[in-house]
Amino acid sequence: MANKLKNLVLRAIALVDRGANQEARVVLTKRDDAEDAPMRKAEHGSMDECMAAGKTEAECKELMAAMKRAEEEQMPDKLPEDVTKALAEVADLKKRATEAEAAQKAAETRIAKMEDERQREVFIAKAQEFKDLPGANPDDLGPILRKAYGVWTPEEQQKVEAMLRGAVKIAQDSALFQEIGAARPAVGSALDKLNAKANELVQKDGKMTFAQAFAKVCDTDEGKAFYHQHEQEEASKAGARRVR
Known part of the structure; x- marks a missing residue:
């Protein structure tokens, strides 16, 4: 049974030498655009152009009003449902992408902070080896070593550590410190x-x-x-x- 389609909007019509549906019957009618006649007669898009064409101000105002009405009639009052749905989906995707980006940045900040704290603890523990040096508080020396190790080469790090260990040994073997720890001095x-x-x-x-x-x-x-x-x-x- 044939179907009758009405209220179709055709964007383009092409003539072919061999149609796919030989039994199809299509009836085309021309739109009654008598109301658009003032627009066609105007042939200009502004009051200045209209007045320059020799028309009166009243005629130009009427033409401009007709053009405005025609533009408003061509604008749909409501977008099609599928278009509205697609726009909503796009907006939702943008929102989720923004939220995901913010969450990623927050996670990166937390990870960087955790890594910074871990590195701090590592170098404070390393500084414990040199705690017997005068004024070498591990909590203070650790961050200093961390900053310096970021600049020194591995060979330079080894040399500095060797020097620090030597200084610690001297401090520990000092006769004065031996006396301090060996016996109680006279009251x-x-x-x-x-x-x-x-x-x-x-x-x-x-x-x-x-x-x-x-x-x-x-x-x-x-x-x-x-x-x-x-x-x-x-x-x-x-x-x-x-x-x-």
Whole structure:
């Protein structure tokens, strides 16, 4: 049974020498565009052009109004449902893409922060090896080493580490530090006073080693005086041993 199609919108019509549907019958009618006659007669798109063509102002206004009405009639009041749906899908895709991009940036920021903290902990742990150096607090030395290692070559890193280990060995083998750890000095002696000051610093700053605190005390005016007194006491002891 044949179907009758109505209200079709044809975008193009082509004539062919051999049709695919030999039994099809198509009836075409011409649109009644009498209302568009003023637009065709105008042959200009602005008031200035219309007035320049020799028409009166009233005629030009009427023509401009007719052109405007024709344009408004050609604009659909509502987009087709499939077009509206497609536009909504595009908007939704854009929104999700924006959200995904923001989530990715947030994740990258979190990962970078975690990696930064991990690197910090690695170098603080590395700095623990040099904690016996005077003033070498691992929490302070670690970030410094991390920054320096980013510039130094592997060979330079090894050389610096070797030098630091040598300095640590010297500090640990120092006769003064051996005396500090080996036996308690005489009560009231200069060394006893230096030890007391160093212990006070260790109690105030739990991260500071005794050797670091002792070196810091010796760097003060009071500590220098005690240390000078300690040298005099040691010299007296050495002289007494030689007399014997």
